[in-house]
């Protein structure tokens with residue numbers, strides 16, 4: 001077996017391999033027993049990714065949703081942050097394609113002591129046949145200028161565009177309590193969908209303008225999607241505007257905002273005003 005040499009291409013390769021295994025599992029088990037399918041999906045994807053990382057990146061640490069956490073990662077220079085199956089619930093529902101495989105790499109800053117950061121990532125959406133990765137960053141989503149904050153002193157009205165209403169992706173099952181108020185304040189439409197990776201990908205492709213989450217999540221839920229969003233040039237932050245930090249002692253990372261850069265100020269200001 002030949003694997004790509006570079007980390008970003010390797011992340012894509014891992015997401016593809018795990019995604020293929022998950023599709024085969026869905027075909028084999030069917031959807032009659034959702035709990036069994038979810039558990040089996042988490043397990044086979046985690047084991048496949050762990051096996052490949054142990055074999056091809058033996059010196060690296062791993063933080064996985066499905067594995068025991070180890071403090072060794074806090075002293076490591078390279079940590080893979082993986083969510084073997086994000087949107088587990090949707091994976092177990094027949095016909096749904098909003099679930100994903102997340103593979104990200106965090107690396108310590110070369111100049112010690114310095115913070116580390118995400119340096120590679122891939123978000124596979126196997127049921128859609130799509131993998132977004134930092135090895136080939138997607139193009140920046142199309143600007144919808146009438147949605148941007150007005151430019152002071154602008155002489156001309158923004159050009160007319162197809163979609164006038166701001167579209168915000170949110171969790172299907174656990175949307176943050178303040179989202180309805182946010183949508184009302186902005187005159188925005190909420191677009192529920194499964195998986196953090198799928199929601200960030202929807203911002204990347206321009207299907208929605210933003211993804212807002214709060215109330216709970218972990219580093220593995222957002223690491224790979226955020227790596228891809230950053231490589232594309234999008235805004236990524238906590239909902240108070242602060243930086244999303246990864247490979248922290250406590251892997252809880254309960255909220256995030258991913259959106260086009262021209263919308264970030266308006267969204268952050270509105271969230272903080274609620």
Ligand SMILES: Nc1ncnc2c1ncn2[C@@H]1O[C@H](COP(=O)(O)O)[C@@H](OP(=O)(O)O)[C@H]1O
Pocket residue numbers: 065083085086087088089170171172173174193194195196214215216217218221
């Ligand atoms: N309030 C919360 N607390 C903990 N995790 C949450 C959460 N809301 C969403 N998540 C996690 O974020 C991921 C995306 O959620 P959603 O599809 O609802 O937007 C899911 O990951 P998993 O499917 O890997 O468990 C889900 O468990």
Ligand SMILES: [Mg+2]
Pocket residue numbers: 065083085086087220221
């Ligand atoms: Mg997840």
